[in-house]
Amino acid sequence: xxxxxxxxxxxxxxxxxxxxxxxxxxxxxxxxxxxxxxxxxxxxxxxxxxxxxxxxxxxxxxxxxxxxxxxxxxxxxxxxxxxxxxxxxxxxxxxxxxxxxxxxxxxxxxxxxxxxxxxxxxxxxxxxxxxxxxxxxxxxxxxxxxxxxxxxxxxxxxxxxxxxxxxxxxxxxxxxxxxxxxxxxxxxxxxxxxxxxxxxxxxxxxxxxxxxxxxxxxxxxxxxxxxxxxxxxxxxxxxxxxxxxxxxxxxxxxxxxxxxxxxxxxxxxxxxxxxxxxxxxxxxxxxxxxxxxxxxxxxxxxxxxxxxxxxxxxxxxxxxxxxxxxxxxxxxxxxxxxxxxxxxxxxxxxxxxxxxxxxxxxxxxxxxxxxxxxxxxxxxxxxxxxxxxxxxxxxxxxxxxxxxxxxxxxxxxxxxxxxxxxxxxxxxxxxxxxxxxxxxxxxxxxxxxxxxxxxxxxxxxxxxxxxxxxxxxxxxx
Ligand SMILES: [Zn+2]
Numbered sequence: 001x002x003x004x005x006x007x008x009x010x011x012x013x014x015x016x017x018x019x020x021x022x023x024x025x026x027x028x029x030x031x032x033x034x035x036x037x038x039x040x041x042x043x044x045x046x047x048x049x050x051x052x053x054x055x056x057x058x059x060x061x062x063x064x065x066x067x068x069x070x071x072x073x074x075x076x077x078x079x080x081x082x083x084x085x086x087x088x089x090x091x092x093x094x095x096x097x098x099x100x101x102x103x104x105x106x107x108x109x110x111x112x113x114x115x116x117x118x119x120x121x122x123x124x125x126x127x128x129x130x131x132x133x134x135x136x137x138x139x140x141x142x143x144x145x146x147x148x149x150x151x152x153x154x155x156x157x158x159x160x161x162x163x164x165x166x167x168x169x170x171x172x173x174x175x176x177x178x179x180x181x182x183x184x185x186x187x188x189x190x191x192x193x194x195x196x197x198x199x200x201x202x203x204x205x206x207x208x209x210x211x212x213x214x215x216x217x218x219x220x221x222x223x224x225x226x227x228x229x230x231x232x233x234x235x236x237x238x239x240x241x242x243x244x245x246x247x248x249x250x251x252x253x254x255x256x257x258x259x260x261x262x263x264x265x266x267x268x269x270x271x272x273x274x275x276x277x278x279x280x281x282x283x284x285x286x287x288x289x290x291x292x293x294x295x296x297x298x299x300x301x302x303x304x305x306x307x308x309x310x311x312x313x314x315x316x317x318x319x320x321x322x323x324x325x326x327x328x329x330x331x332x333x334x335x336x337x338x339x340x341x342x343x344x345x346x347x348x349x350x351x352x353x354x355x356x357x358x359x360x361x362x363x364x365x366x367x368x369x370x371x372x373x374x375x376x377x378x379x380x381x382x383x384x385x386x387x388x389x390x391x392x393x394x395x396x397x398x399x400x401x402x403x404x405x406x407x408x409x410x411x412x413x414x415x416x417x418x419x420x421x422x423x424x425x426x427x428x429x430x431x432x433x434x435x436x437x438x439x440x441x442x443x444x445x446x447x448x449x450x451x452x453x454x455x456x457x458x459x460x461x462x463x464x465x466x467x468x469x470x471x472x473x474x475x476x477x
Pocket of ligand 1: 070231
């Protein structure tokens with residue numbers, strides 16, 4: 001008999017292998033070290049493995065851990081301060097978030113990671129300006145991370161003082177310092193914790209770095225074997241800047257620059273036309289789709305359906321809590337399915353099983369980790385979640401002759417039904433309780449930091465022109 005560290009048994013098992021969801025009735029997963037030793041029927045695996053711990057998953061769906069390909073964890077500390085406005089970035093988020101001290105950013109990261117982890121997210125494509133201790137949060141909590149330090153050449157002070165429509169000035173020294181910092185972070189962290197922590201290069205957007213520095217980032221990415229994670233065609237602001245500076249819209253500009261290939265994770269594509277989205281997909285670049293965030297901050301459904309139809313890979317992302325306002329991939333799956341059905345007035349667009357694949361195996365492929373995570377199969381990392389199907393909102397559970405589990409996971413689950421979360425063979429959440437962090441302390445610290453940020457914002461005259469204050473004074477908040 002073989003040995004294993006854990007045997008997760010009697011599950012409604014969704015392996016996500018093959019072209020569908022890979023359902024196994026009364027299924028089991030054997031875990032050895034950080035990896036999956038086998039998946040299959042419980043009867044078969046319990047005869048084959050002597051497990052140190054057997055987890056009874058009766059009444060649970062077992063799925064691959066969910067992938068959040070694009071998230072800005074620090075902004076959890078400014079949750080809910082930048083929505084229902086036009087020019088969201090310049091008029092809402094930037095004037096507010098510039099008052100975030102490094103310790104506030106770190107408190108946001110800690111809060112956001114726990115929030116998402118408890119809702120089944122195991123991989124974080126976290127995108128931010130690094131503060132000391134950032135990477136260590138992921139290391140210590142035990143989740144998987146694709147850390148992306150922001151690279152831009154925006155003059156010190158950022159966007160808060162800019163007028164909408166003005167061409168931004170660039171500060172090349174700032175850009176170079178950010179590139180150097182990203183390379184240093186990659187040297188320290190890419191492949192850390194047995195490959196659980198990896199790094200991507202993150203030019204913030206094509207309009208926020210001079211052309212030469214965009215090219216420099218591309219050369220480094222090729223030399224170091226790193227992916228590029230960049231906001232692309234996000235908002236009319238970016239397209240306007242690109243037209244003013246280069247006389248080209250973003251997709252054509254990036255194509256000329258040699259950026260459109262499988263090394264690129266292109267985030268949002270909010271302003272991309274169907275033709276542009278098709279071009280980007282056909283070149284092999286991948287897309288991160290943030291349905292909740294873009295719905296709230298822009299009122300737009302990005303062209304993910306066209307992108308996938310053209311053969312592109314799409315991952316889901318929760319983006320930012322300042323205006324999403326939650327970081328929960330169950331929420332993103334539902335919104336993605338709904339928004340696209342509504343956009344096309346067609347209920348067959350983006351069925352539940354497809355968005356579940358976008359949150360798991362397709363997302364893993366899109367972020368370049370398809371060989372390691374995204375499905376439950378022997379040899380892959382043991383990143384998985386147990387979802388309690390006995391929750392009232394997921395009941396009744398039908399298995400045969402009719403099966404209703406996947407549509408309910410996508411359209412009825414909230415994320416609170418996640419009972420257990422395992423990453424790289426280690427249990428991080430058991431019976432809804434985080435084992436690797438002090439949840440109450442993390443929440444208290446985020447609350448204190450958020451209040452300190454709010455006090456600094458209130459003392460800043462720019463606050464008077466923000467919609468937030470006006471809405472509050474009008475009795476709307
Ligand atoms: Zn973003």
